[in-house]
Amino acid sequence: MDTFRGLGVLQNRDFSLLLSGQLVSSIGDQAQSIALPLIVLALTGSATHAGYVLGLGTLSFLAFGLIAGALVDRWDRKRTMIWCELGRAALTAGVTVELWLDRLTMPQLYATAVLSGILTTLFQVANTAALPNVVGPRQLSAALGYSQSAGNAVGVFGASLAGALYALGRTVPFAVNAVSFALSAASLRLMRARFQGDGHAQRTKAGLATEIRDGLGWLRHQPVIRFLTLVSAADKVRYGAGYLLIITLARQLGASSLWIGVIFSGAAVGALAGALVSERATRRFPLGRIAVVMLWLEALMFPLYALAPNPILLAAVAAAESLVAPVYMVAMTTHQLAITPDELRGRTTSAVSTLTTGALSVGTLSGGVLITALGAKPLVWLCGAWLLALAFLTTANRAVRQAPLTGAMQHTALPPTTQSDPATHANNPT
Incomplete structure (x- = not known):
């Protein structure tokens, strides 16, 4: 089905x-x-x-x-x-x-x-x-x-x-x-579809600053989205540093530019496989379980980069580590869009993306500095410890553990609302 x-x-x-x-x-x-x-x-x-x-x-x-x-x-x-x-x-x-x-x-x-x-x-x-x-x-x-x-x-x-x-x-x-x-x-x-609901035409437009605050205020009252967005941002710091880190490890193993391309193609293949099963997983498992499993798998697999003895195994690790992230992204985005009123979706989407993009930039900029200061393999273990801490925190978060089945939420997605006060939406289910 x-x-x-x-x-x-x-x-x-x-x-x-x-x-x-x-x-x-x-x-x-x-x-x-x-x-x-x-x-x-x-x-x-x-x-x-x-x-x-x-x-x-x-x-x-x-x-x-x-x-x-x-x-x-x-x-x-x-x-x-x-x-x-x-x-x-x-x-x-x-x-x-x-x-x-x-x-x-x-x-x-x-x-x-x-x-x-x-x-x-x-x-x-x-x-x-x-x-x-x-x-x-x-x-x-x-x-x-x-x-x-x-x-x-x-x-x-x-x-x-x-x-x-x-x-x-x-x-x-x-x-x-x-x-x-x-x-x-x-x-x-x-395309013939309408790209926004009736609330878009009905709501009164305030100043841009006020509208941005409304979007941020609504997010602040959503414990699951708020926490997982912060966790995703923390994970993006590691991800940003990881790109240069994997290249450095490959070079230390004597990999050519062609082999480095193969390693990242392996990551893309793993991500593609994860994306292909993401819809079924999202409908079968609650968001909280998907988030916890993803972080634990990343925490356990990332240190394998330091142990891989050749570029082929580096590519295998990259493929395995990339498998679960698309499932989480689909589940998280589905959850966020399903509970967000239509006229707030642009603001909430941009707020989440701005935070995670900023974290990715921090990781990318700091990756070279940390590799120079610590060395490639010690940084792998540090990133693994970082992911382990995120996995523990997410597992311990009660709101995340009790997050409902995202697939089921799609049948009860919130209708558009014509109010812009974030307090109006504070009691929306998460």
């Missing part, structure tokens, strides 16, 4: 259009992510400048995320997403043309990175907030599972495709990405 229900969401015309647009756009992003640092290195010869360009997107989310959430709850979400895609298409096309004419400059790349980061932030928040309206509460976990699977599939095959596109010409990845944004906008335009 679960399998048929999961397949049923693909028969939803609007979701199929949304998913296909996301898949095409993700392929374009993957192609550009490989080409962009190579172009910056060719222009400047500086890895520092390449890091700045790549990091500006994350900084844009941190600086603009909360505002984006309030705007998404104000504006028409479908129209916002279409304009974001068209804007990103225009920005990327501009880079393509200037690169083809050999007139591309670093100021243009910096400006493009900032503006694209802002548009990406708006798009992602609007997309998540709109999804329950597109698919309905019964198919929400299945839709999130397919979205995760599509993204992870691109992670498995996208790097090879990106390398092939760059080999055809340095402008090709940017041209492909520009076209992918345009196709995504076209798929959104063809």
Whole structure:
């Protein structure tokens, strides 16, 4: 029955259009992510400048995320997403043309990175907030599972495709990405579903600061979401440091660049497998149990990176460790969206994403420093101890242990409300 229900969401015309647009756009992003640092290195010869360009997107989310959430709850979400895609298409096309004419400059790349980061932030928040309206509460976990699977599939095959596109010409990845944004906008335009409920049109708009406080206030009264968001942020610190840590361990084992790619492909394969079973797991097991199991498995498996004697086993550890995270992400996001009033979804989504993205940035920035100060293997054991502490804290949290079955909550998702006072929602079940 679960399998048929999961397949049923693909028969939803609007979701199929949304998913296909996301898949095409993700392929374009993957192609550009490989080409962009190579172009910056060719222009400047500086890895520092390449890091700045790549990091500006994350900084844009941190600086603009909360505002984006309030705007998404104000504006028409479908129209916002279409304009974001068209804007990103225009920005990327501009880079393509200037690169083809050999007139591309670093100021243009910096400006493009900032503006694209802002548009990406708006798009992602609007997309998540709109999804329950597109698919309905019964198919929400299945839709999130397919979205995760599509993204992870691109992670498995996208790097090879990106390398092939760059080999055809340095402008090709940017041209492909520009076209992918345009196709995504076209798929959104063809959708007929409403992207927000009636409460969006009825509520009185306050100032942005007030609306942001309303969203944060509502989250503050949700003990399960609040605690698991903090735990996720703490886990993201470890995850951010782990990327460079795994590369360092692989290098110490004599791994070539090809083998390092294989290791991260292993992680992508594990994440893809987890995403494929996430909808069934979400319907069968309570959120609290999924969170506890994920953290304990991560805590037990992460130290294996320090014990792996060769790149093949490093890839196996990466695949195994990545298996459970997509299940948790689908369960957590389903729970959050199911209990959040429609007109608050943009703000709550952006608040959660801003915190976890900020934590990821801290981990990424501190990873190199900690590897230099402690060494790679000692840092693995430190990260393992960090995960162990998170697993103990989550297991001991009564609200998390008693969190209901997320799949069952989809049948009783909250209707939209027309009030913006967070105290109104304080007694919503978690």
